[in-house]
Amino acid sequence: MALEKRDFDAVVVGSGPNGLAAAIALQEQGLSVLLLESKDTIGGGLRTKELTLPGFHHDVCSAIHPLAESPYFKTLPLAQHGLEYIYPPVAAAHPFDGGTAAALMHSLPETALHLGKDKKAYEQLMTALVKDWPSLAPTVLGPLQFPKDPVAMAKFGIKAMAPATTLADLVFTTKKARGLWAGMAAHSIQPLSNMATSAIGLVLLAQAHLHGWPLPKGGSQSIANALAAYFTSLGGKIETNVHVRSLQQLPSSHAVLLDVTPKQLLEIAGQPFSSVYQWQLKRYRYGMGVFKIDWALDGPVPFTAPECRQAGTVHLGNTLEEIAQAEKLTAQGQHPEKPFVLMAQQSVFDPSRAPEGKHTAWAYCHVPNGSTQDMTQAIENQMERFAPGFKDLVLARHTMNTHQMEAYNPNYIGGDINGGIIDLGQLFTRPALRASPYRTSAKGIYLCSSSTPPGGGVHGMCGYHAADRALKDIFKLKAKPLS
Structure with missing residues (x-):
């Protein structure tokens, strides 16, 4: 039996990598799909802006993309829509006190x-x-x-x-x-x-x-732009500046897929849900948050270890024991004096990120969920520890605490960039224990965010699997097979 005519076959709310992936997977099967975004640009965690000084282009959220060659993204012709990846010679480096470092190479x-x-x-x-x-x-x-x-x-x-x-x-x-x-x-x-x-x-x-840890030329926004360009080339429609607070705002459709976490899901679409499903969503657990810094620099980061100067990503934390202790304290609600810092230096490999002779750098450390403590000094002390002279290069900085992260992207509840802690209890059963984690308890409403398996990261797999579930349930179709 043919489905009755509606404004769209499917509406996707949220244009992060998973929302974009879900919209594409649906549109690829010949459906009519509308993608809605609350901000003036698409992308979610895939945005690049001049956060510090003119000409310095910073990745607001995600920066390096180890999962860019995910099983679904590999099937998409993103290079034909302007996406170009750069592969640093060292994927990630890990410096130690004394000037040595371990290096993760492609080989x-x-x-x-x-x-x-x-x-x-x-x-x-x-x-x-x-x-x-x-x-x-x-x-x-x-x-x-x-x-x-x-x-x-x-x-x-x-x-x-x-x-x-x-x-x-x-x-x-x-x-x-x-x-x-x-x-x-x-x-x-x-x-x-x-x-x-x-x-x-x-x-x-x-x-x-297998693939390296690439960074997109021009910034992470390039990934979102390529996904959006492919989606619209298939006939998909995108509307920005649409803040969805209720399902009643949406045009009629057979399926709604939401790239949100359980907290927003309950606010937007909770009324039709069963009491058991609502109870499960309310019990969903969020993890540690992040405090992030972007720097405009007068030169490249002067790491002591040469491996670090050739790495797209640098992990600052010294020994396993020191990192484990810092993460343990953070999970207990404390702010370690020497936090584990994840740092990226995109402009070393992508000159388009900064004016000639200048550089950008990106870093964050983990903090307790909802923390408002300023971790600038602690992070910059860790940078100086392994790159003496770093502080002298800082021309400007832009910081974001957990509240500012959540205000920027509502999916980052309390600064949690993974859409919920990915521990053993929420590895495969996120956000609830169900036959399909992408189905809600209401017919035609699906969750396609990183609060579903496999969780955080720029890979689009949550969106792909949610779309595949909706295609099977509602349209008696299947998403195209993974490569």
Whole structure:
């Protein structure tokens, strides 16, 4: 039976990477799709602006994109719509006191070689995963499902479910390898003693060896622009400056997909939901927040370790023990004097980011959810620790605490950039325990944000899977297969 005529087949609310991915996946199947964005530009966490001084282009939220080659984004002709990636020679560097550093290279053997006594241990940890990852990725980066390769998935799962500190103790002995590993696992934004923190570290390492950690030429806005251009080339429609507060604002459609977290979902569409589903959404847990700084600089960051000067991303935290302690204290509501800092230096590889001879830098540290404490001095002290003379180069800075992050992007509840903590309790069952995490309890309403599996990151997989669910449920269609 044909569906009755409505204004659109589907409406997508929110134009972050997942909202864009969902809109594209629906439009690719010949549906009529409207994408709504509350701000004057599309992008969500994919925006680039002159935050400090004229001519200095800063990524407001996401900057480096290890998951840019996700199973869904790989299927899209984004290069034809202006997207160009730059691959720094070193994906990520991890400096230590004394001027040495560990380096994550595109080459697995080269990375292992520089880890000294842990060379063999690193190869044993990563070789099989790098080989298996292309077949594992669609399963890992999706809802809980039976894997296509159960043996490979079991091998990955045994390591991935371990706390990062436990895996480090079992596998590595050197300061270099343990520190490098801690920096990767700390992207999970939770104590490294938590179960499943190893999963994040393993995925990031595998991506580096398969694809590198690229940055988009011109800024992260370029990714959003390319996704939007492809969407509209298919016939999709985008409207900006539309702040959706209620479903009643929307034109008629057969399906509504919302790129929001459970808090906004309840505010916008909660009334039709069952009491059990509402109860589950209200119990959803958000994780630590971030305090972010963007700098306009008079020159490149003067890192002591040469590996850091060639890296797109630099993890500042010294040893595994120091990083683990900082993340533990932050999770307990404290502000460490020496926080773990994630730093990116895009202008070293992309001259379009700053005036000639000048540079930009981007960094954040984890803070308690909702914190308003100014972490500028703590972050800049960590920069100076590994790059003496850094403070003398600062021409201007722009900071954002957790409240300002949430005001900028309402999905960052309390500064949580992952759309909810990705711990063992919310790894596959986010935001609620259901047959499909993308379905709400109301027919035709779906959640497509990072509050669904696989969680945070610029990969579009939450949007793709939500669209696939809506296509099957409402339109008796399927999203195009993943590569």
